[in-house]
Amino acid sequence: MDIDLVDQDFYQRNGAPHDQLAWLRANAPVYRHKGDEERGWPGFWAVTRHADVVHVSRRSDLFSSSRKLALFNEMPEDQRALQRLMMLNQDPPEHTRRRSLVNRGFTPRMIGALEQHIRDICHELVDEAKGRESVDFVRDFAAPLPLYVICELLGAPVEDRDKIFNWSNQMIGAEDPDYAADPSEGPDAAMQVYAYANALAAERRARPREDIATKLIMPDAAGETLTEEEFDLFVLLLVVAGNETTRNAASGGMLAFFEHPEQWRRLVADRSLARTAADEIVRWVSPVNLFRRTATTDTTIGGQEVKEDDKIVVFYSSANRDEEVFADPYTFDIGRDPNPQIGFGGGGAHFCLGNHLAKLELRVLFEVLAERLPNLAQAGPARRLRSNFINGIKDLPVTLS
Numbered sequence: 001m002d003i004d005l006v007d008q009d010f011y012q013r014n015g016a017p018h019d020q021l022a023w024l025r026a027n028a029p030v031y032r033h034k035g036d037e038e039r040g041w042p043g044f045w046a047v048t049r050h051a052d053v054v055h056v057s058r059r060s061d062l063f064s065s066s067r068k069l070a071l072f073n074e075m076p077e078d079q080r081a082l083q084r085l086m087m088l089n090q091d092p093p094e095h096t097r098r099r100s101l102v103n104r105g106f107t108p109r110m111i112g113a114l115e116q117h118i119r120d121i122c123h124e125l126v127d128e129a130k131g132r133e134s135v136d137f138v139r140d141f142a143a144p145l146p147l148y149v150i151c152e153l154l155g156a157p158v159e160d161r162d163k164i165f166n167w168s169n170q171m172i173g174a175e176d177p178d179y180a181a182d183p184s185e186g187p188d189a190a191m192q193v194y195a196y197a198n199a200l201a202a203e204r205r206a207r208p209r210e211d212i213a214t215k216l217i218m219p220d221a222a223g224e225t226l227t228e229e230e231f232d233l234f235v236l237l238l239v240v241a242g243n244e245t246t247r248n249a250a251s252g253g254m255l256a257f258f259e260h261p262e263q264w265r266r267l268v269a270d271r272s273l274a275r276t277a278a279d280e281i282v283r284w285v286s287p288v289n290l291f292r293r294t295a296t297t298d299t300t301i302g303g304q305e306v307k308e309d310d311k312i313v314v315f316y317s318s319a320n321r322d323e324e325v326f327a328d329p330y331t332f333d334i335g336r337d338p339n340p341q342i343g344f345g346g347g348g349a350h351f352c353l354g355n356h357l358a359k360l361e362l363r364v365l366f367e368v369l370a371e372r373l374p375n376l377a378q379a380g381p382a383r384r385l386r387s388n389f390i391n392g393i394k395d396l397p398v399t400l401s
């Protein structure tokens with residue numbers, strides 16, 4: 001089989017390359033993938049089985065998040081320095097201190113307390129959509145929900161939402177001309193978010209509030225605090241990690257319902273299924289397609305030898321269709337339980353900080369939609385994002401009744 005797991009045009013046309021990934025799981029689960037010199041992408045090991053993705057994710061001693069930072073392309077040195085300080089790009093023990101400081105804002109209790117607020121936002125979005133002539137699921141539901149929630153976490157004023165929305169698009173969609181005129185817009189937007197966070201922190205120090213931003217700039221019980229720079233970087237990470245991911249889970253989930261109308265009828269008949277549906281949506285869509293690590297030493301993955309400094313790319317979209325783990329992996333089943341999906345990462349130090357929040361947003365959104373818009377229907381083709389990193393949808397026209 002002709003293997004190319006990075007061709008963004010393919011992703012834009014078809015979504016994740018599931019045929020190739022299935023072939024790899026069966027025939028070459030840790031596969032030496034060619035690089036692309038023209039783009040500056042080095043060769044890498046593509047890890048496609050669930051068990052191997054979990055192994056790589058959990059062994060941060062063997063597979064570093066901090067060496068060679070960018071996913072494929074190397075960055076200019078000034079942005080690299082910034083990236084290096086971001087939690088996502090650090091290994092324990094450096095990572096551990098920061099992670100435990102930010103965990104304070106994301107406990108199940110703190111996230112659970114947001115449920116009513118999230119439900120109110122979903123109802124508002126339905127009310128607004130009902131007043132529109134034409135409705136796009138991404139623009140009118142999937143994009144605003146996580147954006148409004150992040151702004152709420154930060155205590156950002158309503159008038160800043162559009163600005164934050166555009167920055168986040170530019171950072172994630174840097175390879176898609178609809179979002180960024182040229183790839184350098186991504187890093188530029190990142191610098192602007194960084195500056196925005198800096199101003200926000202100064203404001204909260206001067207006038208503390210009841211938001212997570214304030215909690216995170218204050219010392220914890222042991223007197224530890226995030227430095228100013230750590231706080232700014234965390235906000236940057238939140239804007240990237242918390243926005244597009246949930247947006248694409250929601251829009252990919254809606255598309256899955258359109259493609260499996262019997263599952264939508266199931267949900268409309270029994271909205272308590274929204275809880276298991278949230279996990280199944282994350283499994284089915286795998287909004288984050290992959291992440292990269294670097295081997296810290298010569299080691300093996302699933303019996304395959306890899307060398308120190310080799311780049312290792314774990315494909316969550318593949319692990320989430322692994323026949324060894326999921327019965328009927330190509331069936332979208334909103335009642336699937338247990339569902340050991342690893343769309344939020346394979347466990348270990350970097351396991352998604354926002355997983356409870358994302359699942360809460362998805363559950364409440366689909367509960368409200370099934371209740372208030374049971375006749376939602378697709379009104380035109382879905383347009384996908386040009387990215388091999390995020391399995392994203394840009395437009396999904398719908399009718400409400």
Ligand code: HEM
Pocket residue numbers: 057087088089099237238241242243245246249282286287288291316343344345346347348349350351352353354355357358
């Ligand atoms: C990390 C997926 C929503 C914040 C990650 C990772 C994945 C992921 C795959 C990396 C795991 C690893 O390297 O082992 C997703 C998906 C989401 C989602 C699929 C939605 C469906 C969110 C939300 C937030 C968030 C809503 C915050 C509001 C983070 C942060 C990290 C992270 C801060 C870095 C954690 C660390 O380095 O310790 N996420 N995420 N994510 N996510 Fe999420």
